[in-house]
Amino acid sequence: xxxxxxxxxxxxxxxxxxxxxxxxxxxxxxxxxxxxxxxxxxxxxxxxxxxxxxxxxxxxxxxxxxxxxxxxxxxxxxxxxxxxxxxxxxxxxxxxxxxxxxxxxxxxxxxxxxxxxxxxxxxxxxxxxxxxxxxxxxxxxxxxxxxxxxxxxxxxxxxxxxxxxxxxxxxxxxxxxxxxxxxxxxxxxxxxxxxxxxxxxxxxxxxxxxxxxxxxxxxxxxxxxxxxxxxxxxx
Amino acid sequence: xxxxxxxxxxxxxxxxxxxxxxxxxxxxxxxxxxxxxxxxxxxxxxxxxxxxxxxxxxxxxxxxxxxxxxxxxxxxxxxxxxxxxxxxxxxxxxxxxxxxxxxxxxxxxxxxxxxxxxxxxxxxxxxxxxxxxxxxxxxxxxxxxxxxxxxxxxxxxxxxxxxxxxxxxxxxxxxxxxxxxxxxxxxxxxxxxxxxxxxxxxxxxxxxxxxxxxxxxxxxxxxxxxxxxxxxxxx
DNA sequence: CATCGTTTGTTGAACATTCATTCAGTATGG
DNA sequence: CCATACTGAATGAATGTTCAACAAACGATG
Numbered sequence: 001x002x003x004x005x006x007x008x009x010x011x012x013x014x015x016x017x018x019x020x021x022x023x024x025x026x027x028x029x030x031x032x033x034x035x036x037x038x039x040x041x042x043x044x045x046x047x048x049x050x051x052x053x054x055x056x057x058x059x060x061x062x063x064x065x066x067x068x069x070x071x072x073x074x075x076x077x078x079x080x081x082x083x084x085x086x087x088x089x090x091x092x093x094x095x096x097x098x099x100x101x102x103x104x105x106x107x108x109x110x111x112x113x114x115x116x117x118x119x120x121x122x123x124x125x126x127x128x129x130x131x132x133x134x135x136x137x138x139x140x141x142x143x144x145x146x147x148x149x150x151x152x153x154x155x156x157x158x159x160x161x162x163x164x165x166x167x168x169x170x171x172x173x174x175x176x177x178x179x180x181x182x183x184x185x186x187x188x189x190x191x192x193x194x195x196x197x198x199x200x201x202x203x204x205x206x207x208x209x210x211x212x213x214x215x216x217x218x219x220x221x222x223x224x225x226x227x228x229x230x231x232x233x234x235x
Numbered sequence: 236x237x238x239x240x241x242x243x244x245x246x247x248x249x250x251x252x253x254x255x256x257x258x259x260x261x262x263x264x265x266x267x268x269x270x271x272x273x274x275x276x277x278x279x280x281x282x283x284x285x286x287x288x289x290x291x292x293x294x295x296x297x298x299x300x301x302x303x304x305x306x307x308x309x310x311x312x313x314x315x316x317x318x319x320x321x322x323x324x325x326x327x328x329x330x331x332x333x334x335x336x337x338x339x340x341x342x343x344x345x346x347x348x349x350x351x352x353x354x355x356x357x358x359x360x361x362x363x364x365x366x367x368x369x370x371x372x373x374x375x376x377x378x379x380x381x382x383x384x385x386x387x388x389x390x391x392x393x394x395x396x397x398x399x400x401x402x403x404x405x406x407x408x409x410x411x412x413x414x415x416x417x418x419x420x421x422x423x424x425x426x427x428x429x430x431x432x433x434x435x436x437x438x439x440x441x442x443x444x445x446x447x448x449x450x451x452x453x454x455x456x457x458x459x460x461x462x463x464x465x466x467x468x469x470x
Numbered sequence: 471c472a473t474c475g476t477t478t479g480t481t482g483a484a485c486a487t488t489c490a491t492t493c494a495g496t497a498t499g500g
Numbered sequence: 501c502c503a504t505a506c507t508g509a510a511t512g513a514a515t516g517t518t519c520a521a522c523a524a525a526c527g528a529t530g
Binding site: 050051052053054055056133136137138139140141142143144145149152153157178179182183185186188189190191192193194196197199200201202204205209210212213214216217220221 | 285286287288289290291368371372373374375376377378379380384387388413414417418420421423424425426427428429431432434435436437439440444445447448449451452455456
């Protein structure tokens with residue numbers, strides 16, 4: 001049902017960025033393509049989720065945030081519910097694309113791949129207050145909404161399976177004793193937990209310290225592959 | 236403001252449990268002490284949060300869930316907001332009391348203490364679908380509500396400091412190389428992440444597998460203290 | 471190229487619903 | 501009989517949705 005939204009992401013996003021860069025007054029009447037409008041509204045939704053939280057995010061907020069009129073959301077999306085699902089879908093797609101790209105770029109060495117995946121989780125592009133807050137807003141509602149629950153597995157089975165495979169490979173080459181599935185679960189949980197803490201915004205946790213903790217975990221779990229055992233500054 | 240609620244927890248809770256055990260028809264008029272009523276409403280709030288989620292939890296839900304009339308919540312608590320804060324406060328207190336008790340019961344050995352803390356996190360009494368869902372509901376709103384944010388640090392500074400101290404102690408006695416703060420952050424994040432996954436309810440993650448993952452982490456990070464290196468079945 | 475009609479995006483006010491809160495009244499225990 | 505717990509209907513505010521009117525792009529036609 002939402003298949004009409006996710007495609008042409010790149011082009012629409014570029015157009016959106018361009019228009020906001022130019023800061024066009026956006027007069028009246030028709031001005032942008034359907035895809036751009038939808039992205040614009042989705043971005044405004046993320047803004048609102050981050051600023052006001054899920055329960056306080058209203059259609060008016062989104063419309064105002066996008067600088068458009070009140071009825072516009074029900075035109076591009078049928079309902080508030082569908083807007084939110086589309087937003088979550090958008091973030092999930094973005095997240096998946098991001099870690100897949102990082103994995104590809106890491107080459108063939110499993111140890112490098114694993115480290116790249118972990119590092120990718122803390123890239124500015126996806127790991128920032130705004131996005132984290134939006135994710136957490138959806139997490140908070142996921143239990144009682146099957147649709148959200150399914151999509152919140154953006155860090156989904158596929159993602160976790162990559163970790164399981166990598167753990168299994170490293171176990172062989174390093175002669176470790178752990179169970180790959182168990183270790184992979186720990187890793188995934190650690191990453192999510194760090195996200196959660198980042199989002200909560202306790203001062204002592206920053207993107208850097210979070211990544212440092214994750215790397216500490218890697219070197220503890222795979223000492224033969226990450227032997228930089230916590231020297232003063234382990235980049 | 237809420238100091239009137241948290242005290243006398245034990246007695247009031249017993250009374251509540253007793254009354255629900257007896258399943259009294261709860262006719263009309265005055266029937267129970269103030270504290271019992273408040274606890275009853277808080278429990279109903281947790282139920283609703285777990286079942287309907289934060290954004291769909293209404294005063295009517297809570298009142299109905301408690302089998303009382305509509306206006307009752309505004310009588311015992313001043314507003315919906317205060318009811319929710321009291322509920323979160325209640326869960327935070329319960330959580331803190333739980334891990335403190337586990338810590339005390341673990342004796343003097345740091346390694347045992349750490350293991351006890353980890354295990355305590357997965358006790359049925361606090362780690363069940365209902366409570367996890369309620370926690371996550373609050374997490375989802377925490378970013379935009381300072382009051383929640385403060386209380387959601389139930390796993391607060393004190394909690395994390397205990398982990399830091401234990402990590403430091405074990406580091407000395409085991410000759411590890413990690414930074415205690417970094418490792419403690421990883422541990423806390425792992426526990427929260429596992430909670431999050433448990434709440435999401437993916438089938439492959441149960442309380443047992445979660446605990447197993449946490450223990451795997453312990454034995455990876457502190458191999459000299461937890462040398463049961465992943466034998467077939469490590470209880 | 472100008473004009474006109476059609477399609478499509480957009481607006482903002484009206485509407486219906488949901489929900490927290492209030493409060494006057496009732497019942498109960500002491 | 502008084503203080504206190506409790507009720508439930510009334511109220512008003514907030515909000516998602518609808519829709520009739522409007523405006524811009526587009527295409528066809530002269």
